[in-house]
Amino acid sequence: MKRKHPLRRIMIGVAATASGIVLLLALKQPGGSSVVGATAPPGAAAGASAGAAGATGAQPLLGDAVNTQYGPVQVRLTMAGGKITQAEAVQAPGADARSKSITADAVPKLNQAAVAAQSAQIDAVTGASYTSKGYQESLQSALDKAGAGATGGAATGSTGGGAGSGSAEASGPGAGADNGAGTGADSGTGADTGAGTGTAPTAPKTVLGNPVDTQYGTVQVQITVADGRVTASDAVQAPSADARSKSITAGAVPKLNQAAVTAQSAQVDAVSGASYTSKGYQESLQSALDKAGL
Numbered sequence: 001m002k003r004k005h006p007l008r009r010i011m012i013g014v015a016a017t018a019s020g021i022v023l024l025l026a027l028k029q030p031g032g033s034s035v036v037g038a039t040a041p042p043g044a045a046a047g048a049s050a051g052a053a054g055a056t057g058a059q060p061l062l063g064d065a066v067n068t069q070y071g072p073v074q075v076r077l078t079m080a081g082g083k084i085t086q087a088e089a090v091q092a093p094g095a096d097a098r099s100k101s102i103t104a105d106a107v108p109k110l111n112q113a114a115v116a117a118q119s120a121q122i123d124a125v126t127g128a129s130y131t132s133k134g135y136q137e138s139l140q141s142a143l144d145k146a147g148a149g150a151t152g153g154a155a156t157g158s159t160g161g162g163a164g165s166g167s168a169e170a171s172g173p174g175a176g177a178d179n180g181a182g183t184g185a186d187s188g189t190g191a192d193t194g195a196g197t198g199t200a201p202t203a204p205k206t207v208l209g210n211p212v213d214t215q216y217g218t219v220q221v222q223i224t225v226a227d228g229r230v231t232a233s234d235a236v237q238a239p240s241a242d243a244r245s246k247s248i249t250a251g252a253v254p255k256l257n258q259a260a261v262t263a264q265s266a267q268v269d270a271v272s273g274a275s276y277t278s279k280g281y282q283e284s285l286q287s288a289l290d291k292a293g294l
Contacts, residue, residue: 058085063142065091066134070099073134075114077142087114087139093131102128110135119143120203124224124232126257132232133206133224140203202227209288211237212280216245219280223260223288230294233260233285239277248274256281265289 058080065074071093078086089107093099106128113122120140124132204226211220217239224232235253239245252274259268266286270278 059146061142061146062090063138063140063145066137066141068093068130068134070102070130071095073131073138075135075138075142077114077139077146079146084115084118087111089135089138092135103131106131107135114139121226122204124204124234126232126234126254129206129222129224129232129234129236133204136204204231205292207288207292208236209284209286209291212283214239214276214280216248216276217241219277219284221260221281221284221288223285223292225292225294228294230261230264230289233257235281235284238281248277252277253281260285264294 058078061077061079063075063077065072072091073089073093074091076088076090077084088111089103092103092107094103106125109125110122110132114120120136120143122132122136122139124136204224206222206224209221209223211218218237219235219239220237222234222236223230234257235249238249238253240249252271255271256268256278260266266282266289268278268282268285270282
């Protein structure tokens with residue numbers, strides 16, 4: 001018998017191994033591409049966005065622009081939880097240096113008063129009666145818009161609460177299958193009773209008194225009235241023909257304004273050294289009170 005050469009056996013083994021490797025490389029895995037990462041569960045993104053949408057933010061409300069003698073006034077409110085959290089004038093008189101000065105002094109006070117009062121029932125700022133009136137009106141319109149939005153879904157009644165009040169129990173074969181079905185379908189009345197029974201406070205109004213001519217110039221008073229009371233009084237005209245008249249007016253008018261609100265009448269004391277201006281103020285104030293029915 002011939003003996004096989006060891007080298008031959010080695011060569012056969014190498015050839016068989018090489019063939020196996022070639023076959024393995026030729027084979028393709030199903031799906032071809034490798035998996036790079038896991039796919040996120042289909043509901044994960046939806047759940048995250050739903051959580052973010054659940055947070056409720058503050059509600060901004062823009063009142064109507066109200067034109068005044070010195071320029072438009074427009075108020076923007078921020079509401080949260082049914083309360084005013086911020087008030088600001090996005091428009092206010094500023095056509096000249098005096099208007100800018102009055103606005104800079106009055107508007108912060110009006111903003112603060114609106115948040116404190118939680119209504120448009122706020123006092124006018126002395127020396128800024130026109131701006132104050134425009135602010136109050138724009139503020140009221142913003143509150144009206146807030147009220148309309150809040151009550152839009154409040155009138156949903158529980159109608160149809162008594163549907164199917166009859167018994168469907170049969171007393172005989174096949175009888176009573178529909179007995180009493182649908183009775184009282186609209187018996188849920190009274191869902192809207194009692195809404196809005198309170199009396200809303202009256203909005204402030206301004207009343208202009210008659211101009212009264214004095215020896216040194218004209219005096220004319222404007223008052224702001226709310227709920228039957230004078231909340232502000234201001235001289236829209238006062239003597240200022242010369243330096244002395246201006247000085248007397250500057251000293252007397254603020255005292256007269258304050259006295260009018262305190263007295264709630266025209267029975268105010270004359271300011272010493274300003275008797276003509278005081279008399280004209282009293283007369284114009286009385287005419288304004290008469291017009292207001294006070």
